[in-house]
Amino acid sequence: MSWWAVPTLLISWAMLYHQRMVRKDSESPKSDSQPAVLTPPVEVLIVDNEKSHAEVVAEGLERVGFHCQVATSGTQGTRMIESGDYDIIVTDLMMNDIDGLGILDRAKESLPECEVILMTGHGTIPSAVEAIRRGAFNYLLKPLKIDQLRAVVQKAAESGALRRDNLELKRRLDEKYGFEGVVGASRQMRDVIERLKRIAPTDATVLIQGETGTGKELVAQSIHQNSPRKNKPFVALNCAALSENILESELFGHIKGAFTDASADRVGKFEYAHGGTMFLDEVGDMPMPTQIKLLRVLENGEITRVGSNTPIRVNVRVLSATNQSLEDAIRDGAFRSDLYHRLKVVSIRLPTLRERAEDIPVLIDHFIREFAARHDKRIKGMSPAARRRLLAYDWPGNVRQLRNMIESMVVVDYDGLLDLDDLPEELAEPASPTEPVAGTTLTHLVGKSLDEMERLFITETLNVAGGNREEAANMLGIGERTLYRKIKEFGI
Numbered sequence: 001m002s003w004w005a006v007p008t009l010l011i012s013w014a015m016l017y018h019q020r021m022v023r024k025d026s027e028s029p030k031s032d033s034q035p036a037v038l039t040p041p042v043e044v045l046i047v048d049n050e051k052s053h054a055e056v057v058a059e060g061l062e063r064v065g066f067h068c069q070v071a072t073s074g075t076q077g078t079r080m081i082e083s084g085d086y087d088i089i090v091t092d093l094m095m096n097d098i099d100g101l102g103i104l105d106r107a108k109e110s111l112p113e114c115e116v117i118l119m120t121g122h123g124t125i126p127s128a129v130e131a132i133r134r135g136a137f138n139y140l141l142k143p144l145k146i147d148q149l150r151a152v153v154q155k156a157a158e159s160g161a162l163r164r165d166n167l168e169l170k171r172r173l174d175e176k177y178g179f180e181g182v183v184g185a186s187r188q189m190r191d192v193i194e195r196l197k198r199i200a201p202t203d204a205t206v207l208i209q210g211e212t213g214t215g216k217e218l219v220a221q222s223i224h225q226n227s228p229r230k231n232k233p234f235v236a237l238n239c240a241a242l243s244e245n246i247l248e249s250e251l252f253g254h255i256k257g258a259f260t261d262a263s264a265d266r267v268g269k270f271e272y273a274h275g276g277t278m279f280l281d282e283v284g285d286m287p288m289p290t291q292i293k294l295l296r297v298l299e300n301g302e303i304t305r306v307g308s309n310t311p312i313r314v315n316v317r318v319l320s321a322t323n324q325s326l327e328d329a330i331r332d333g334a335f336r337s338d339l340y341h342r343l344k345v346v347s348i349r350l351p352t353l354r355e356r357a358e359d360i361p362v363l364i365d366h367f368i369r370e371f372a373a374r375h376d377k378r379i380k381g382m383s384p385a386a387r388r389r390l391l392a393y394d395w396p397g398n399v400r401q402l403r404n405m406i407e408s409m410v411v412v413d414y415d416g417l418l419d420l421d422d423l424p425e426e427l428a429e430p431a432s433p434t435e436p437v438a439g440t441t442l443t444h445l446v447g448k449s450l451d452e453m454e455r456l457f458i459t460e461t462l463n464v465a466g467g468n469r470e471e472a473a474n475m476l477g478i479g480e481r482t483l484y485r486k487i488k489e490f491g492i
Contacts, residue, residue: 041065041066041067042065042066042067042087042088042153042157042160043066043067043069043084043085043086043087043088044058044061044066044067044068044069044086044087044088044089044090044153045068045069045070045071045077045080045081045084045086045088045089045090045091046058046061046068046069046070046071046090046091047071047073047074047076047077047089047090047091047092047095047100047103048070048071048072048091048092048095048119049072049073049074049092049095049096049097050072050092051070051072053092054070054071054072055070057090057144057149058070060146060149060150061090061149061150061153064150066088066153066157069084069086073095073096073097073098074095074096074097074098074099074100074102074103075097075098077089077091077098077103077106078098078102078103078106081103081106081107081110081111082106082110085111086107086111086114087113087114087115087156087157087160088114088115088116088117088137088153088156088157088160089103089104089107089111089114089115089116089117090117090119090149090153091103091104091116091117091118091119092118092119092120093118093119093120093122093127093131094120094121094122100118100119100120100131101118101130101131101134103116104116104118104131104134104135104136105134108134108135113160113163113164114160115137115156115157115159115160116135116136116137117136117137117138117139117140117152117153117156118131118136118138118139118140119139119140119141119142119144120139120140120141120142121141121142121143127139137152137155137156137159138152138155138156140152182196182215182218182219182222183359183362183363183366184356184359184362184363185358185359185362185459185491185492186351186356186358186359186452187452188351188355188356189351189356189359192219192348192350192351195348196219196222196223196226196348197226199223199346199348200222200223200226200227201226201227201228202227202346203317204345204346205298205317205318205319205320205342205343205344205345205346206220206223206319206320206345206346206347206348207283207320207321207322207326207343207344207346207347207348208220208319208320208321208322208347208348208350209321209322209323209347209348209349209350210321210323210349210350210351210352211323211350211352211398212323212397212398212400213353213397213398213399213400213401214350214351214352214353214398214399214400215350215398215399215400216281216321216323216350217236217279217281217321219348219350220234220236220277220279220319220321221234221279223277223319224276224277224279224317224319227277227317229275229276229277229317232273232274232275232276232277233272233273233274233275233276233277234273234276234277234279235269235272235273235276235277235278235279236279236281237250237251237269237278237279237280237281238281238282239280239281239282239283239284239285239286239290240281240282240285241282244287244289244290245259245306247286247287247290248289248290248293248306249262249266249268249306250268250269251268251269251270251290251293251294251303252268252270252271252293252303252304252305252306253265253266253267253268253270253271253303253305253306254266254268254305254306254307254308255305255306255307255308257307258305258306258307258308259306259307262306262307265305266305268303268305270297270303270314270316271303271312271314273314273316274314274315274316275315275316276316276317277316277317277318277319278316278317278318278319279319279320279321280294280318280319280320280321281320281321282321282322282323283320283321283322283343284322284323284324284326284329284334284335286335288334288336291335291336291339292336294339295336295338295339295342297314297316297318298318298339298342298343299342301313301314301315302314318343320343326340326344327340352395352398353395353398353399353401353402354394354395357391357456358452358455358456358459360390360391360395360402361387361391361459361460361463362459363399363402363403364382364387364390364402364406364463365463367402367403367406367407368381368382368406368410368418371406371407371410371411372410375407375410375411377410377411377413377416378416379410379413379416379417379418380416380417381417381418382409382417382418382419383417383418383419383420384464385419385420386409386418386419386420386422386423387460387463387464389420389423389427390402390405390427391460393427405423405424405427406418408422408424409422409423409424451490454486454490455490455492457476458472458476458483458486458487458490458492459490459492461475461476462487462492469483469484469487
């Protein structure tokens, strides 16, 4: 027997003795300070070429709720890492073939979210430093104490769970504010998304134009979320909602005594957004004196708090939005031409919902899923009659109005199917054979190409048919093969 195997056998015997003592006390209500069982169970891989020691470690962890598998060589451990999914790996440092650092490297490559704990009877400061530098969660010296091992594995499990929660939050942000959150399959929205993909990675100022409710802030969020500044603040401010003095204080901050109610220094939005993105909504309503100060920020990267003479450097990307014509405002003397050109290095125009009516079925389904989850409702879908009513409506409030309407329908629904009885008042009256519902019109279809019309009707018919292509083909009066070809042609 090699001399270095003696500590391993000693710790194995000690742990087996401990397990026997635990079994004798198993009927006693006294706790042995075990960590709580995690839900769902945490998957642990034990890698150690001393089989008896690996099994003792596994048994000690399984008794407190961890699910353990054992590999008795570095080679076997790497194979299991490549084919399995583990939350934690506990590996011996010294092994005959692939050592613990090799296991650590392979785990970080194949299972980057997995935590790795190294254990060794030959610990040195350099080896511990190297293990931590390469990403080990912890470094334990043999002989091990079972409670110490459990505590470290528990902390590793909690660390992994926190990281997964953060990743899930990031995924949800990406889903909500990434390009996937800008919902639409129409030509107009495909063009918008393609433009966003080119704009987002840059530092250019962007002017977003569109009617109220078209999703200007969502687009600004998606630009930020897909930019190098995504981990810095995104700060939004509506310029139309505040008076001149309050707006300047909100944007640039103020010092104590700058005005009657200034009882302390205050950091403004630009300082808070340093390194990130500032979104100025309804920028066309900004007072002229504030426009001059904003121009200074864009030209020099400096702000001055209200009441102060000391400039403060800021690094902020500015996105702005308006629902009015800034060209008209410039002609009327209400908006500065030089500021306009600074804000409009790149511009995006968002189409109205009337202009992209073929996206209405997609948006309906998207909002049903969103609000069914938010309000914990089981919604099977929407009836064909209700879909037709929504498709025929003119949507003066654009996507925001549709979104609010779907949420209202989800909230008041009681039978799991959104139908005419769930519609709000403006759409509740049934359509007359000769007279459309008040506020509805088909003018949004005027000017569209026949291809766009055909795509719209095929998409809606598929929705009404619940995705059943045979039924949809019968409703459209075409063959199923023709429908399949059209689906491929239009990218439905």
